[in-house]
Amino acid sequence: xxxxxxxxxxxxxxxxxxxxxxxxxxxxxxxxxxxxxxxxxxxxxxxxxxxxxxxxxxxxxxxxxxxxxxxxxxxxxxxxxxxxxxxxxxxxxxxxxxxxxxxxxxxxxxxxxxxxxxxxxxxxxxxxxxxxxxxxxxxxxxxxxxxxxxxxxxxxxxxxxxxxxxxxxxxxxxxxxxxxxxxxxxxxxxxxxxxxxxxxxxxxxxxxxxxxxxxxxxxxxxxxxxxxxxxxxxxxxxxxxxxxxxxxxxxxxxxxxxxxxxxxxxxxxxxxxxxxxxxxxxxxxxxxxxxxxxxxxxxxxxxxxxxxxxxxxxxxxxxxxxxxxxxxxxxxxxxxxxxxxxxxxxxxxxx
Amino acid sequence: xxxxxxxxxxxxxxxxxxxxxxxxxxxxxxxxxxxxxxxxxxxxxxxxxxxxxxxxxxxxxxxxxxxxxxxxxxxxxxxxxxxxxxxxxxxxxxxxxxxxxxxxxxxxxxxxxxxxxxxxxxxxxxxxxxxxxxxxxxxxxxxxxxxxxxxxxxxxxxxxxxxxxxxxxxxxxxxxxxxxxxxxxxxxxxxxxxxxxxxxxxxxxxxxxxxxxxxxxxxxxxxxxxxxxxxxxxxxxxxxxxxxxxxxxxxxxxxxxxxxxxxxxxxxxxxxxxxxxxxxxxxxxxxxxxxxxxxxxxxxxxxxxxxxxxxxxxxxxxxxxxxxxxxxxxxxxxxxxxxxxxxxxxxxxxx
Numbered sequence: 038x039x040x041x042x043x044x045x046x047x048x049x050x051x052x053x054x055x056x057x058x059x060x061x062x063x064x065x066x067x068x069x070x071x072x073x074x075x076x077x078x079x080x081x082x083x084x085x086x087x088x089x090x091x092x093x094x095x096x097x098x099x100x101x102x103x104x105x106x107x108x109x110x111x112x113x114x115x116x117x118x119x120x121x122x123x124x125x126x127x128x129x130x131x132x133x134x135x136x137x138x139x140x141x142x143x144x145x146x147x148x149x150x151x152x153x154x155x156x157x158x159x160x161x162x163x164x165x166x167x168x169x170x171x172x173x174x175x176x177x178x179x180x181x182x183x184x185x186x187x188x189x190x191x192x193x194x195x196x197x198x199x200x201x202x203x204x205x206x207x208x209x210x211x212x213x214x215x216x217x218x219x220x221x222x223x224x225x226x227x228x229x230x231x232x233x234x235x236x237x238x239x240x241x242x243x244x245x246x247x248x249x250x251x252x253x254x255x256x257x258x259x260x261x262x263x264x265x266x267x268x269x270x271x272x273x274x275x276x277x278x279x280x281x282x283x284x285x286x287x288x289x290x291x292x293x294x295x296x297x298x299x300x301x302x303x304x305x306x307x308x309x310x311x312x313x314x315x316x317x318x319x320x321x322x323x324x325x326x327x328x329x330x331x332x333x334x335x336x337x338x339x340x341x342x343x344x345x346x347x348x349x350x351x352x353x354x355x356x357x358x359x360x361x362x363x364x365x366x367x368x369x370x371x372x373x374x375x376x377x378x379x380x381x382x383x384x385x386x387x388x
Numbered sequence: 389x390x391x392x393x394x395x396x397x398x399x400x401x402x403x404x405x406x407x408x409x410x411x412x413x414x415x416x417x418x419x420x421x422x423x424x425x426x427x428x429x430x431x432x433x434x435x436x437x438x439x440x441x442x443x444x445x446x447x448x449x450x451x452x453x454x455x456x457x458x459x460x461x462x463x464x465x466x467x468x469x470x471x472x473x474x475x476x477x478x479x480x481x482x483x484x485x486x487x488x489x490x491x492x493x494x495x496x497x498x499x500x501x502x503x504x505x506x507x508x509x510x511x512x513x514x515x516x517x518x519x520x521x522x523x524x525x526x527x528x529x530x531x532x533x534x535x536x537x538x539x540x541x542x543x544x545x546x547x548x549x550x551x552x553x554x555x556x557x558x559x560x561x562x563x564x565x566x567x568x569x570x571x572x573x574x575x576x577x578x579x580x581x582x583x584x585x586x587x588x589x590x591x592x593x594x595x596x597x598x599x600x601x602x603x604x605x606x607x608x609x610x611x612x613x614x615x616x617x618x619x620x621x622x623x624x625x626x627x628x629x630x631x632x633x634x635x636x637x638x639x640x641x642x643x644x645x646x647x648x649x650x651x652x653x654x655x656x657x658x659x660x661x662x663x664x665x666x667x668x669x670x671x672x673x674x675x676x677x678x679x680x681x682x683x684x685x686x687x688x689x690x691x692x693x694x695x696x697x698x699x700x701x702x703x704x705x706x707x708x709x710x711x712x713x714x715x716x717x718x719x720x721x722x723x724x725x726x727x728x729x730x731x732x733x734x735x736x737x738x739x
Binding site: 066067078079082083085086089105106113114115117120123124127128131134136137138139140141151152153154155158159178179272276301302304305306308309310328329332333334335 | 417418429433436437440456457464465468471472474475478479482485487488489490491492501502503505506509510529530623627652653655656657659660661679680683684685686
C-alpha cells in the first residue's frame with residue numbers, strides 16, 4: 038500500500054547539515070523537554086519541515102525502549118473530574134515530551150483481557166490507573182518495564198488497603214481528611230446532627246475511603262454514624278436515592294456526597310421534587326470542586342483537591358520512575374480543603 | 389538501563405506452538421477487530437500471558453507503517469461536549485484495534501510548531517481535528533500518510549467555507565439546519581419575536597455556521613435579525629454577557645446559545661441575578677444536548693447531535709480512508725434535532 042513515489046526519508050543528519058547545527062541540536066529541537074534557544078529550535082524545525090523530516094518514534098522506541106507514551110486507564114472519560122484531570126495532564130505531559138494514550142475500561146470494574154494485551158503492544162513508558170478495574174499484579178504482567186501509578190486514599194486506619202502489597206506500583210495519595218473535617222465541623226456549627234453519606238460506586242476505593250474518614254470524623258465530634266445513601270457517582274442515581282431517603286426514610290439534616298455530580302442530583306431532588314430548601318432545610322457538601330460547582334444553580338460548598346498540585350505530582354512520579362526504574366515504590370501526596378459557597382448555612386431561616 | 393536479567397522475548401511462533409494454533413490465529417487473537425471464536429481467543433491470550441508475549445507495535449509499525457494510533461487534536465478535553473465524544477470515540481476505536489492519542493492545542497486557535505513536529509513523530513494512522521487551530525495544508529506537511537478529518541458545518545450558503553480547498557482532508561458534516569429550524573419555530577409559536585444569539589469563540593467555525601443558519605431561518609420566518617450576545621462557549625462569559633444585555637441593552641424574548649454550557653450561564657444570570665423567569669420571561673435553547681442538559685436545575689430544550697451516529701461516522705471515515713489512502717475527499721453527515729424540555733414555553737404565564 039506504500040506510495041511508490043514516496044521520496045527517500047530525510048534523516049536527522051541531513052537536517053543538521055542544512056541547518057548548520059550539530060546532530061545533537063536536531064534531537065534537542067524535537068524534544069520539548071530539552072533546553073534549546075527558541076530561535077535555534079524554530080530554525081531547525083523550519084529546516085526539518087522543508088526537508089520533510091521528523092524523528093521516527095517507532096524506530097527510536099525499538100532502540101531506546103522508550104515510547105514516549107503514557108497510558109491512562111479510565112472507565113469514564115467524560116466524568117467531569119476525570120476529564121479536567123486528563124486535560125491538565127495531557128498539557129503537562131506534552132511539555133515533557135510525552136503523549137497521553139487513553140484506554141477505556143468497563144464502568145463495572147471488570148477488565149477485558151483483550152484490552153490488556155492490546156495495551157502491552159504500545160510499550161508504554163508509564164500507566165496511570167484511574168480505576169480499580171486492574172490490580173498491579175495484572176498490570177505487571179502486561180506492561181513490560183512500566184510501573185503503574187495508582188491513586189490512593191489513605192484514611193489513617195487503612196481498611197481501604199493498598200491495591201496490592203507484592204507488586205511494584207507508585208502512588209498518588211489524596212489526603213481527604215482535612216477537607217472532610219472542615220465540612221463536618223461547618224455543618225455541625227450550623228446545627229446539622231443527622232448526616233447522610235451519598236456513596237460512589239460500591240467497589241470504588243475513593244468512595245470507601247471517604248465514607249471511612251467521614252465515620253471517624255463524626256465519631257470524634259460526637260455525631261451519629263452516617264445515614265447511608267447508595268449512589269454511583271452519577272446525577273440520576275443520586276436524584277432517585279434522595280427521593281427514596283426522604284419519602285420512605287426519615288430524611289437527614291445534611292448530605293455529604295462522594296462527588297460533586299452526585300451532590301447536584303441530591304440538590305435537584307430536594308429543591309425540584311421534594312420542595313425542600315438548601316441549605317435552610319437540608320445542607321449539602323460535595324467532593325472534587327469541578328468547574329460546575331460554582332454555577333449559580335448549585336453554588337456548591339465542596340471539598341477541593343487542587344488540580345494543579347495533583348497533576349504536577351503525577352508528572353513528578355512519571356519522571357522520577359523513568360530516572361530510576363528499579364527504585365522501590367514512589368509516593369506523592371496532595372491535600373484537600375473545603376471551598377465555602379452557598380449550600381451550608383443556618384437551618385430553618387426564611388428563604 | 390535495560391535489565392540484564394530480562395529473559396529473551398517470547399515470539400508469536402512460540403505462542404502458536406504452545407497453544408497448538410496457527411501463527412495467523414495468534415495475530416487474530418491480538419487484533420480486537422479480527423473475527424475469532426471467544427474461547428479460542430481467550431486460550432491464546434492466556435498462553436501469551438504465561439509466556440510473556442505481546443505483539444510489538446513499535447516493530448510492527450516499522451514494517452506496516454501502521455501505528456494503530458489515532459490522534460485527536462483538541463483545545464479543551466474537559467469541555468463536556470468534547471469529553472463525551474472522546475469517551476465514545478475511544479471505546480469505538482478500541483473495538484477496531486486503534487488507540488486514541490490526545491494532543492492539546494492552545495484555546496486561542498494558535499498552534500505551536502513544536503507540537504506539530506512532535507505529532508509527526510508518532511506516525512499517526514489518522515487525525516481528527518476538533519478545532520480550527522490547524523489547517524489541512526499545515527497538517528499535511530507533518531502527518532505523513534495520514535489524512536486529517538475535520539468537523540464541518542455546512543450552512544447551505546457556505547460563507548463558513550471549508551478549511552482548505554487544495555489539500556486533501558475528510559469531513560464529518562453536522563447538519564444544524566433541522567434542529568435550529570425546529571427551535572426557532574417553537575419559540576416563535578410561543579410568542580418570541582426578538583431572539584438573541586449567544587455566540588461561541590469568535591473564530592469558531594461551528595459558532596459562525598450556527599449564527600448564519602439562525603439568520604437564514606429568522607429571515608425565512610419573518611423575524612428580526614438576531615441580537616448578538618458575545619460568548620466564548622464558557623459559562624462565566626455567557627453569564628456576564630447576559631447581564632450586559634439586560635442591564636445596558638434592551639433584553640430579548642429568547643436566547644439561542646451556540647452550546648449548552650453557554651445556555652446554562654444565560655439561565656443562571658436570568659434567574660439568579662436578573663430575577664427573570666425561564667421560559668415565562670425569557671426562553672432559552674442550547675446546542676449539543678450534553679448530559680447536564682437534563683439536570684433539573686436547567687432542564688434545557690436543546691439541539692441534539694446524536695453522539696452514537698457521530699462517533700460511528702468518524703470511525704467509518706477512518707476505516708474508509710485506511711482502506712483507500714488515495715481516495716478523493718471522503719464525507720459523512722450527521723443530522724440534528726430539537727430535544728424539547730422545559731426552557732421554551734408560554735410567555736408571561738404565572739410561574
